[in-house]
Amino acid sequence: MLIGIDDIERFTWIARNVRHRRSRRRAPLIAVVEMMLRALEARDPHTCGHALRVSQYSAAVAIVLGEKPHAVDECRLGGLLHDIGKIGILDSILQKPGQLSAQERHHVEKHPEVGAAIVQGIPFMQPILPFILCHHERWDGKGYPAKLQGRDIALKSRICAVGDAFDAMTSARPYRPQQTLDFSLSQLSAGRGTQFDPQCVDALFVAIETGTIQAPPFAKEHANLSHTIPTTVSTLRMLQDASSTE
Numbered sequence: 001m002l003i004g005i006d007d008i009e010r011f012t013w014i015a016r017n018v019r020h021r022r023s024r025r026r027a028p029l030i031a032v033v034e035m036m037l038r039a040l041e042a043r044d045p046h047t048c049g050h051a052l053r054v055s056q057y058s059a060a061v062a063i064v065l066g067e068k069p070h071a072v073d074e075c076r077l078g079g080l081l082h083d084i085g086k087i088g089i090l091d092s093i094l095q096k097p098g099q100l101s102a103q104e105r106h107h108v109e110k111h112p113e114v115g116a117a118i119v120q121g122i123p124f125m126q127p128i129l130p131f132i133l134c135h136h137e138r139w140d141g142k143g144y145p146a147k148l149q150g151r152d153i154a155l156k157s158r159i160c161a162v163g164d165a166f167d168a169m170t171s172a173r174p175y176r177p178q179q180t181l182d183f184s185l186s187q188l189s190a191g192r193g194t195q196f197d198p199q200c201v202d203a204l205f206v207a208i209e210t211g212t213i214q215a216p217p218f219a220k221e222h223a224n225l226s227h228t229i230p231t232t233v234s235t236l237r238m239l240q241d242a243s244s245t246e
């Protein structure tokens with residue numbers, strides 16, 4: 001599923017028509033997020049569609065884990081922006097149909113730090129920073145960029161890592177076809193306690209079993225930005241209001 005220009009136009013319309021006495025203060029925030037989504041979509045529509053699904057999966061996992069509504073909303077927004085650093089990856093690498101060389105992989109693995117550099121100067125984006133910087137850290141400490149381990153990795157990053165891996169496996173990539181749901185779940189189980197936080201894997205399984213998450217292609221009717229935009233806008237309000245009272 002690719003995010004479309006129409007979806008982003010709808011986001012823009014909603015953003016511009018938010019009626020609120022503090023709308024002037026929110027305008028820069030919404031403009032920044034809109035700009036990021038547009039840049040990501042223009043750069044790589046596949047990455048943008050992936051971001052949308054990771055947003056949904058991360059929110060579903062957070063709900064199963066009993067996270068509070070504001071944390072679930074952060075997962076929605078964080079999932080949407082987690083790969084924003086891929087804006088800085090060369091086309092020849094991002095679209096490469098074959099396996100990456102060690103040098104190319106090293107370049108790709110810079111995207112969390114590139115993304116963090118993009119948002120780090122924006123105060124209201126600070127709650128989203130762990131999604132961007134740490135979604136490739138691993139429970140066993142063998143991830144990147146900082147090789148953090150276990151609960152030293154923020155819960156929101158551990159949630160995002162599971163959603164990210166699930167979508168990576170259940171989506172077609174330039175170098176391989178979409179994996180089956182059974183295979184993808186077996187890979188998540190195999191990574192439980194090594195690559196992934198066990199409780200986050202378990203929560204994803206619960207979300208699938210209860211129908212909260214439907215793997216592609218069955219997720220099509222849910223994988224639409226129009227379902228995410230209202231919550232995203234409310235998340236933006238919350239984040240900016242929180243930063244304005246600090």
Ligand SMILES: [Fe+2]
Nearest residue numbers: 082083135136
């Ligand atoms: Fe990533």
